[in-house]
Amino acid sequence: MGLRSARWYSGEDDRNSYIHRAWMRRGLPESAFGGDRPHIAIANTASDLTPCNAHLDEVAESVAHGVWAAGGVPLDLPVVSLGETNLRPTAMLWRNLAAMATEEMLRANPIDGVVLLGGCDKTIPSLLMAASSVDLPALVVPGGPMLTGHFRGVPLACGTDVWRLSEEVRAGTLSREAFLRSETSMVRSRGHCNTMGTASTMACMAEALGMTIPGTAGTPAPDSRLLERSHAAGELAVELVRRERRPSQVMTRGAFLNAIVTLAAIGGSTNAVIHLLAIAGRLGVPLDLDDFDRAGAGVPLLADLQPAGRHLMDDLYRAGGLLALLREVEDLLDPAPVTVTGRPLTAYLAEAEIWDDGVIRRRAEPLLPDAGIAVLRGNLAPRGAVIKPAAASPELLRHRGRAVVFDGVEDLRARLDAPGLDVDETSVLVLRGCGPKGYPGMPEVGNLPLPAKLLAKGVRDMVRVSDARMSGTAYGTVVLHVAPEAAAGGPLARVRTGDPIVLDVAARRIDVDLPDGELAARDPVMTGHARPARGWERLYVDHVTQADRGADLDFLAGSGGDAVGRDSH
Structure with a gap:
């Protein structure tokens, strides 16, 4: 096996190799440069400004011990960290930047493999996008949820x-x-949100894709078993390099379909749709919105977790964890895709047990019999929109109501609680100008708050339609990711207050009940912020794709696998 890192260090009389070795001799043994010890980067998103990931330095130490134990050389690599609770206007604006920066650091440095440490919402997606593009041997250690x-x-x-x-x-x-x-x-302890929000969902997605040691996702952050798994991940990273097992061999189309089944069974975040599409796009794996409907159809909701259910993530782990849940839907999983261990995910299900079927429901007694993310189409969303039925009010899944339109977050804040707002509980709240280009960054504002005067009457849910996203911890009858977005000229830009909106989730439809010709003849309302003048935001707005393609940058899709070809000096 010829190690990639040896190209930096192996030329005994070469000036460049001398420089590389000399500057790295700060405690590394002589054998580190012998050309047969894999150099493993630990891509670490620990940051005090990403509170959910602040403990990952401790996790990194355990990973490093595992790398040493397996004969490798661990190398700490701090990478861009995105704190969901702190970043303005939205962490999603920088997911692609974090992925691109991590990709280039993995590509540019003398490493043979990488362990990806993430937790908070955008960190695991950005790391998987980066690893997919570089296609060096890699695996994920999720940071885990906090205690309740x-x-x-x-x-x-x-x-x-x-x-x-x-x-x-x-x-x-x-x-x-x-x-x-x-x-x-x-917030009781270290770790990310304790609901089945985006952070927990993406940890489960990483496991369903085969990119973790099976049984790791959902391990609480303070649990000592997370450090045990981290040590094992360090050891496995060395083996991945020696076996030349790469992300493209693990994250196949079958693995993505398994992730979609898992997403439905856990009642996971709608944000996973965008992230999975982006990761698949980096790999060149064919995946589209219709796959979420097809693979997720008929999958029962088995995780009785908030926001769709009652319990929380440490309950899921106590009750048997993700593998115990997946055992109940094993027949819906593709047994062919291998995990980073070299064995299929389904090979780990036989010994998994449910210890509390009030938290992990049995297949015969699901929380909901059909819980997949529903993909809607119609004259309001020609390229699709999504809704999470498990978090919605059943009586609103088929609804007709009068649109009350808000042009952006600022307009929403200014008028939502105005006493004169013409709205009642049958209305459909429409928020536009908040898609990938429009805000920019596609913020989590799709679950817009209800008007105060309706809250006072006891109303707690209404149909809401938006080109934005919503937090995975949120709930309600919310249609999201409408594509094309208003700022890209989508039909949402032509909707007016008073237009009848018809939602029919069973029929997978979201429509404005107007003749198509009438809607098309209207002048669009120019929504969204002005085009940024410079920097990352300018690059983002000019190149971000729509939600149905993962909201990635158009020039990064399908560009993976060329790490080796960029190593010349």
């Missing part, structure tokens, strides 16, 4: 209870003082 906090004796669901409690304050049923007191109880 409690307030007044009641478990708190990260994110989900922020939305719920803040609406209760607006409705006048919870005091501002009580709301603020709950803040100190929300």
Whole structure:
């Protein structure tokens, strides 16, 4: 096996090799440069400004111990870290930047393989996108969810209870003082959100794709078994290099279809749709929105977790974890794709047990019999939109209502609670100008809050339609990712307040009940922010694709696998 890193170090009389070795001799043994010890980067998204990933330095130490134990050389590689709770206007604006920066660091440095450490929403997707493009041997260690906090004796669901409690304050049923007191109880420990939000979903997606050691996803961040798994990941990274097992051999089309089945069975975040499309695009794997409907159709919801259910992520781990859940739908999984261990994911299911079937439902008693992400089309979304039925109100899944249109977040904030807003509980709230190009960055504002006067009447859900995303911790009857977005000239830009909107999830339709000719004849409302003048935002707006293609940059799709060809000096 010829190691890639040897090209930097193996020329004994070469000046460049001398420089590479001399500057790396800061504690590394002589054998590190012998050409037979794989150099393993630990792509680490630890950051104090990404609170959910702040513990990953400790995880990295365990990975490093595993790399040494297996005969490799571990190398810490801090990479761009995106903190969902802090970044403005939205972390999604920088997912592609983080992926591109990580890709180039993996490509440019003398490494043979990489362990990817992520947790917070965008970190695992960006790392997988980068690894897919470079196609060096790689695996993921998810940072894990936090332990559950409690307030007044009641478990708190990260994110989900922020939305719920803040609406209760607006409705006048919870005091501002009580709301603020709950803040100190929300985050009990290290780790990411404890709901089946985007962070937990993407950890499960990494496992379903075969990119983790099976059984790792969902291990709570403070649990010592996470460090044990991290050590094992370091050892496995060395083996991956020696066996030349690459992401493109693991993340096949069958693996993506397994991920879609998993997404439905866990009631995962709608954000996974965009991330999976982007990762597949990097690999050149054919995957589109219709695959989510086909592969997810008829898959039961088995994880009784918030926001779709009752429990939280440490309950899932206690109840048997992801593998126990997947055993219930094993017949729906493709047994062919291999994981990073070289064995299929399905090979790990036989010994998995459900220890609490109130958390992980049996196949015969699901939370919902058909829970996949529904893909909608119609004259309002010619290229598709998505809705998560598991988080919606069943009575609203077929609905006709009068549109109340908001042109961007600023307009929404200015008018939503105005006493004179012409809205009732049958209305359909429409938010536009918040897609990939329009905001830019496609923020998580699709689950727009309800008008205060309706909250006061006891209304807690309405049909909402947007070209934005929503947090995986959110809930409601929310149609998202409408494509093309308004800022790209989609039909959403031509909708007016008062237009009848018809939602029929069973028929997979979202329409404006107007003749197509009438809608097309209207002048579009120019939504979204002005085109950025410079920097990353300018590059992003000029090249980002629509949601149905993963909102990646158009020049990065299908560009993977050429790490070896860029090593000349």
